[in-house]
Amino acid sequence: MIKKLIVFASILFSIVSWSQENTASPYSYYGLGEIKFKGTEDARSMGGIGIVADSIHFNLLNPASYSKIKFSTFAIGSTSTFSTFETNGNSEKAKRTNLNYLAVGLPIKKFGVSFGLMPYSAVGYKIESNSHNDADNSDRTKISTGNGNINRLFIGSSYAINKKLSFGFNINYNFGVVETEFIETIYAPVELQLRTRERNNSNINGFSFNTGVYYSRNLNQKLKLNSSFVYSPEATLVSENSRNIATIFYNIYGGEIISLPTQDIPVEDQKMKIPAKYTFGSGIGMDKKWFLGAEISFQENSKLRNRFKDISNATFENSTRISLGGYFVPKHDSFSNYFSRVIYRAGFRYENTGLVIRNESINDYGMTFGIGLPVGLSKINLGFEIGKKGTTSQGLVQENYFNLNIGLSLNDLWFRKREIN
Template sequence: MNKLKYTIICAMTLGLFGYSQTNNLTSSPYSLFGLGVESNSGTGRNSGLGKTGISLDATYGLNLYNPSSVATLRPDEFFLDVGGSAELVSFSGSDTDDYQSTYNFTNVSVGFNSDGKYGLAFTLKPSTSVGYSLIGLQSNVEGSSDEFVTNIEGSGGLNEIRLDYGRTYFNNLNVGIKASYLFGKIEESESILTTNSFLEVNEVNYYRGAQLGLGVQYNLLDKHAFGFTIDFPTVLKGTKDVVIGKYSNLAYTLLEETEDEEIDSFDMPLKLGFGYSTKIKNLMLTADYTKNLWSATNQSDAIGDYVDQNIYGFGASYSVDPKSFKYWKRVDFRMGLNYNSGYLMVDDTKIDTYAASIGLGLPLGKRSLLNISYTLGKKGTTESILIKEYVNTLNINISLSDLWFQQRKYN
């Protein structure tokens, strides 16, 4: 039976890996900047709690917001967590209004606790996502009255393979470490149309690099929980492939082709996170603060500058009686608020995001859950050259629990 479970998990992992490499997880024009927009992926209940979780344990499933939380999985417990996300985004600007929808898998995670000694989790998920289109940009040929039209499309993003390890000390202190490998490609296709010819430029940028992080959780009087995380800065190495071709009089001419050309590395910043949660009977309140020190990377985008990023999250969950035999008394009701200052300054304006979420944790057994959340977010502004986005996000996440590794007993 265990071999069958392992086979299913491996097949799902490989399938989701393929999706993460080929499908866009965003339609945001802001994914034009840097390595794209930060992924919406997550596990379990976090999406319904305003993206908080630095101080939360693994009572309701795997928690990727703090690697030390895997230490709180029950002895011999095995978790499989699979998530999906759908987005409907409305755009508004000085001269545009549009709607776009995207959907895809957002994560696959497996975790277990070996005989209560330590917790271990393996995750594959998107880290950033790119999906933008700039259609019908008109310009004049220099020194002439002739016009040409440019169309630009971008896709891809980075993926993250991640290993979390956590142990418990003194019964109330959890310590964890995570090791991540970031990799992926960002494709940009540019076509330039004139009255007599068609120029096509295809550029694919590849990035890769490793990153380490630490996490700590401390429980006080079984009522208050504190959490701290740190992701150390790292450098992602990059290369690019470029193909430039021209169509004229129905004939194609290859003008340039290069492979594995080195490009500027991309610096990932130092990230610090602080979390607190408390329980009041069956009500849980949680709050997180994260600071990403982008300004210390001393890098800039062609259109904007990188600035320090501040993220505030607040969440609450309530269940009537988690131990009841009645189904709806065990349902976990959730809500949350989140503010993200953004890490890009464009035309002296920060691209920030406000979001509110609601969610449900529907029991599928003693420890398994179907997690559903809806988030409404507002990103950007219509000032200057910027675009305002209203993002409707539906997250569906299945967290399945089972007891493994136990020896069978015979009378």
Template sequence: MKSLLLNMYKKINYIAAVLLLLTSISVNAQVTTQSPYSRFGLGNVKGALLPQFKAMGGISTGVYKPSGFSNINMQNPATYSGITLTTLDMGLSGAVTTLKDGSKSESSFNGTLSHVAVAFPIVAGKSAISFGLLPFTELGYEYTVNDRLDTNNVNYNYSGEGNLTKAYFGYGQQFGDHFRIGGNIEYIFGNLLESATLDPLNQVAFNSRNIKKNSVGGVGFSYGAQYEIPLGTKKRITLGYSGSSSSSINSQKTFLTTLFKVDSQGEGTPDTVKIDQNSSAKLKLPLMHNFGISIQRDNKWMIGADYRMGKWSKLSLDGLNQGLQDSWGFSGGGQFTPDAGATTGYFKHVDYRMGFQYDKTYIRLNDQDVKQMAVTFGLGLPLALSRNSIYKLNFTTEVGKRGSITNGLIQENYINFHLGFTLNDTWFRRYKFD
């Protein structure tokens, strides 16, 4: 018994160390994306999806348990109730992005640790808790606009970096045989830093730079429900809904204006001409709705679809609307496992996943909606099994584009890679001794 407790404490300390590490990385992270569209709103919204769900086009709202393996689906916290084993999921992401404007293109690569999530069953198959860290938004862009000011040629240089991270704690409960609900308490935090520099292209004139920083920290809420319709002993339809509240969270704003000269030695010492530091503001988040459906045969196949919409037109900072439009999108996808119960043949146990997604984003430029679409695919690779543990490696690729080169816009082509390691283990088991 003593060795059992010692082993349990070691595992808890391990999780705490990982959470602390990822918190530090999230707080100190710089540019993890290169996207001119991230300058709108709060940056590129990452979504609360682990790689195994991204591989199926992002379907998750109506997904309960595609197999007997426990997965953490924080997009719909009602699914926590199906957790039967202690579950740990952590991973990393990378992206190759190519920007095109019709005459030239530019490519970049960025990678980062992506998430860590843990779930514990309270009553196996009936209720469970989950907590973890995952990205919420990412800001990263840098571009120059040539223009004229009075009679002088000038460059306007714009850049932004930073991210918002979401720490969550959630609970899911099943009532009866077919209905379940759940909710997450979420703490959203991080820094968004943007600057605009006026370069007059004249060695006599001074350059000027405006720097804007938002330090965000506040509590939000998300929730979900599912209802299951049995189609026999092994088949079922699952209907799901999830959403997030229109929360107001705190933000500290800092605004700084400086003047400086540029010569052959580089930028000179800046002279601060205006500073407005740590003024309090409220960030109003949008109300989100997700609807999903799936049909499956247990441990064999599953297909599903999601529809989502967000009231991004209501996003505001310090009472000022951010000029966005409401968004909507849909996803479809599924998973197939040849023979989960096979005693021979490794690839019979592999989960094969595919999907697609389409979104009308919250951005509208030059009287044109910016749309995003992608195809997705991935694998769930089982690793060596032990007596009380199951391991799986989830690999996902997303190939897509956002925007177009028409009407003076930029087309963003991307290939995203996601790698997640999932562990199911029997912690906290109570042993009986004769």
């Protein structure tokens, strides 16, 4: 147990140097950024369904599942994303690696307790546009960049009302910093090139809450029905905003020169909404053999707003996500064949993100695959996801991405009373 706590403390300490650039999506420019947490690696490999809960699988998508775990659990997961961004005639590649979650779950008789840290959303983009002014025969370049994220520190509990029904909740503290910069450059036939630079800073924080119900029952001697419901009420985050303006010159021989003193511009703080979300899921299967389920989520994303101002060509609409997925285990108690004990997972998901740009809804599709490698009571979960987000219509960007997900779930009886000392 001491060794596990040392490992946990070391990983938690490393969060201090956690990179903020964990997305490269231009769509992270809007609203709260790109939503990052989509479940543990085993759930993501099944299309993101949060219906499976048992004694060794740590389900962070529904807090009602915490009472199902029977072993003290330490879970950590990360994702490497390989993206290709396409427009009409151009393409760019990007790679990002980020931590998905760091969590601990503890069983206490009919209760289950969990706490941890995860990124809620991320901002990371660089958008460049070019134009020519015939009046003065000058070229203009506009570059927008942004980075940062909103992290989520959570603690939750679950109570098993009986063997079939559990109820749980999470209390979340959301915090983070998002920095954006806008530079417009006028290229004229001189050695000094005029630039205008605007830097914005948003310090975001606030509490949120979600609650869930988990129900399971035997349909017959073999089949079991699992059902899940999670409700996240609307929450308000405070964005403390600041802005700095500067007129700068760029010397093509000596680099950037700030020609005038920078000026701080008063900007109003904003109250930003995390929209209410409802998730329903159900599925059937045989314990330790197979499972197949479906899940649907509705989120009131029409209430989203941008950090500083609304964008003229972008609006928000209510969003929907549909997920299908499941797993198969050839023979969970096989002693002769290790791969017969491996969990094989697959799934599909479709999501209307709620973002509308130039009258085009931004949709996200993904096919998922994965395996769970048993190591005693613990699991090493590997997941693979192939997806597409956005479109090249109306001059927009289409993201084609491949995600490699790796998760570790350590299970043990940390607080077992020893019979012999």
